[in-house]
Amino acid sequence: MTDPRFHPLNLLRAALRPIDPVLFVLLAVILGYAFVLMQSASPERIPSLFGNAAVALSAMWLAARLSPQRLLSLALPLYAVGVLLLVAVDLFGETSKGATRWLDIGITRIQPSELMKIAMPLMLAWYFQQREGQIGLRDFILAGVLLVVPVGLILVQPDLGTSLLVTAAGFYVIFFAGLSWKLIVPVAFVGIVGVGAIVGFGDQICQPDVDWQVLREYQKHRVCTLLDPTQDPLGKGFHIIQSTIAIGSGGVVGKGWMEGTQTHLSFIPERHTDFIFSVLAEEFGLVGTLVLLASYLLLLLRGFTIALQAPSLAARLLAGSITMIFFTYAFVNMGMVSGILPVVGVPLPFISYGGTALVTLCLGVGILMSIQRSRAIAQG
Known part of the structure; x- marks a missing residue:
């Protein structure tokens, strides 16, 4: 007699058991956007996008099957390996377009900084779990040191975008662990004053002979281009100008799928990666953009619900941090392509072409599913 455990339907149920249906449906909708937009922006990349999605969803499923305790037990080795790989990148990494971010391991190239987007919140959540009930200023200082080490190694590559995301991932854990507003407000105030000074004195500080010292020359150009892209409309300001033209020309309902002139005349730069939101706005307009924003919003709400209901401190910190990372990705990307951020x-998130980023983000979704599953198991 056949063992019922090996019946196809029972095997399917067992495979789907770790999957949170709400998160999965929202992820499927957003990935659907990715395939539709990629068909217009860069159709030759569709086959590899399928491959990237298959690997990313497999990683999500594996993470969802592991318990939060098992995931947290990997925090310290993942963090240590990530830091060692970042050091290896500095010593032996491959340089491309002026940045040393990749490490050749023979069979493929890896970007170790991506690992830290998951390893960082795992490490800090694990640390605060060990200190539960006695978290004090000393713990926040040590957590800050744990955060600064990999961020510093990523900055020297240089990779400002990834360093900001890793910083955000770590900061969210520290904040949710109870960091006092008395420490946050002064830093925020200094940041606001600094931004105000840059905006107010942009004409003077963006002169070619002014050295910002704390930033590299290309980073200075990014900030100055944000303040006034028309100063170099055919050079450094070209990307932002063409992106905002595409976004504005889409109107309410867009020009139609595969009908975007800015897209298909190759005016939009990096239209399959960083600037794919411009393709969406041009071809699907305000309506298509709002549907995507609603999908992101529902994903965030589901993530925060899982965080609030999580069965342990570490799970709450981890779920809250991962959810805020999704928000940070979306906010920064939309801000930079619309000209309000450098x-x-x-x-x-989940749409721009790039296998490493997609795997990292889907791992985050898998961790949320793991936390939700652990709560369901705890409740019987």
Whole structure:
């Protein structure tokens, strides 16, 4: 007699058990956007996008099957390996377009900084779990040191976009762990004053002979281009100008799928990666953009719900941090392609072409599913 455990339907149920249906449906909708937009922006990349999606969804499923405790047990080795790989990149990494971000391991190239987007919140959530009930200023200082080490190694590559995302991932854990507003407000105030000074004195500080010292020359150009892209409309300001033209020309309902002139005349730069949101706005207009924003919003709401209901401190910190990372990706990408933030190379989550980023983001979804599953198991 056949063992019922091996019946095809029972095997399918067992395979789907770790999957949170709400998260999966929302992810499927957003990935659907990715395939539709890629067909217009860069159709030759569709086959590899299928491959990237298959690997990313497999990683999500594997993460969802692991318990949060098992995931947290990997925090320290993942963090240590990530830091060692970042050091290896600095010593032996491959340089491309002026940046040393990749490490050749023989069979493929890897970008270790991507690992830190997951390893960082895991590490800090694990640390605060060990200190639960006695978290004090000393713990926040040590957590800050744990955060600064990989961020510093990523900055020297240089990779401003990834360093900002890793910083955000770590900061969210520290904030949710109870960091006092008395420490946050002064730093935020200094940041606001600094931004105000840059905006107010942009004409003076953006002169060619002014050295910003704390930023590299290309980073200075990014900020100055944000302030006034028309100063160099055919050079450094070209990307932003063409992107905003595409976004504005889409109107309410867009020009139609595969009918975007800015897209198909190759005016939009990096239209399959960082600037794919411009393709969406041009071809599907305000309506298509609002549907995507609603999908992101529902994904965030589901993530925060899982965080609030999580069964342990570490799970709450981890779920809250991952959810806020999704928000940061979307906010920064949309801000930079619409001209309100500097271009820092942050992809549109789950949509921009790039296998490493997609795997990292889907791992985040898998961790959320793991936390939700652990709560369901705890409740019987």
